[in-house]
Amino acid sequence: MASQDRARHPAGRTALVVKVPEAEPLVGQWRRRFDPAAATGVPAHVSVLYPFLDHARIDDTVVAALDATLGAHAPFEIAFHRCGRFPEMLHLVPEPDGPLRALTAGVVERWPEAPPYGGRYPDVVPHLTVAYSPDPSVLDTIEAGLTGGLPCTGRVTAVQLVVWDGAQWHDARTFPLRGRTS
Numbered sequence: 001m002a003s004q005d006r007a008r009h010p011a012g013r014t015a016l017v018v019k020v021p022e023a024e025p026l027v028g029q030w031r032r033r034f035d036p037a038a039a040t041g042v043p044a045h046v047s048v049l050y051p052f053l054d055h056a057r058i059d060d061t062v063v064a065a066l067d068a069t070l071g072a073h074a075p076f077e078i079a080f081h082r083c084g085r086f087p088e089m090l091h092l093v094p095e096p097d098g099p100l101r102a103l104t105a106g107v108v109e110r111w112p113e114a115p116p117y118g119g120r121y122p123d124v125v126p127h128l129t130v131a132y133s134p135d136p137s138v139l140d141t142i143e144a145g146l147t148g149g150l151p152c153t154g155r156v157t158a159v160q161l162v163v164w165d166g167a168q169w170h171d172a173r174t175f176p177l178r179g180r181t182s
Contacts, residue, residue, distance in 0.1 A: 034131030
């Protein structure tokens with residue numbers, strides 16, 4: 001891993017993510033080539049909150065609050081029917097995105113000192129990152145390769161707390177979604 005990546009993610013950084021293992025067969029080969037996070041232990045996922053609190057701050061009280069906050073949400077179905085783009089990035093668009101936004105909003109309401117992406121974006125758009133490239137033709141090629149495998153569907157039943165050790169991301173704790181569907 002490049003030293004700039006280590007500096008960008010200091011040891012002890014955490015994130016809350018929804019893993020999407022159903023997407024791995026579709027996006028795994030592309031992520032391994034074009035998403036540096038894949039080489040650091042990050043599976044196909046949609047971020048709920050990055051960065052979250054420093055790992056040293058996550059004690060039993062925070063764990064209990066996360067469990068209550070996230071556990072209040074019901075499991076839900078998710079589908080990826082299309083690709084989307086941000087500058088130099090190709091991603092899959094989760095539908096519906098409302099339950100993902102609600103997870104983020106619930107955590108941010110409880111921990112306002114941890115805004116998504118450090119507050120850099122006015123609207124945080126849920127997405128599953130596939131590839132980064134400054135060359136739009138590379139992203140065009142990847143998108144064409146993905147389209148035939150869509151839709152990709154799955155069921156979200158938990159949020160994972162992951163921790164950066166300075167070289168790799170590791171699972172720290174799983175928070176099941178236990179709320180009832182109305």
